[in-house]
Amino acid sequence: MAEAEARPGLEGVIAAAKAAQDAEPKKRGLPPVHLWNPAHSGEIDIVIRRDGAWVHEGAVISREALVRLFSTVLRKDPDGYWLVTPVEKMKIKVEDAPFVAVAVERAGEALRFTTNVGDEVEAGPEHPIRVEVDPESGEPRPYLHVRRGLEALINRPVFYELVEMAEPKPTPDGERYGVTSNGAWFEVGAAQP
Secondary structure (H helix, E strand, C coil), rough: CCCHCCCCHHHHHHHHHHCCCCCCCCCCCCCCCCCCCCCCCEEEEEEECCCCCEEEEEEEEECCHHHHHHHCHHHHHHHEEEEECCCCCEEEECCCCCEEEEEEEEEEEEEEEEECCCEEEECCCCEEEEEEEECCCCCCEEEEEEEECCCECHHHHHHHHHHHEEEEEEEEEEEEEEEECCCCCEEEECCCC
């Protein structure tokens, strides 16, 4: 970790994230960013665009492995999104959700989503699906909870797949359509008149 301390900013985040991954090579998990509270903090010019692209100083980060590495040290705090390592945390901007759900499949009783950074998430009580509707356009914006307050915007083709899977359910507000995953029902829309 001393190497990461000597290099602040983007290089330090990369070095510390790699060190955290290398520290437990046999475990295929995520670093415990929720436990890290480094004294040093700042901002870095990284934006996660609405389409899921990660942009550093105006240029898209095209190395998929680097984006995946950064995604493992991403944390959402009450004051925004941070790339967090044991030695520092750097605030970044997120235009909508930090991830995009790019695929869904039915796996038994579960809906399994894959994100643009390779996370696989089964929707259910701990990973709910929610749909916001733009009050002016009526356009749906569906999301899936991925981990610790981080969500994935469900892209349009995947949302259309969910709508195809949806079944009606009577509610006090009329018939609603939704999908079931791991014993939980998630509304995806109202019945069309």
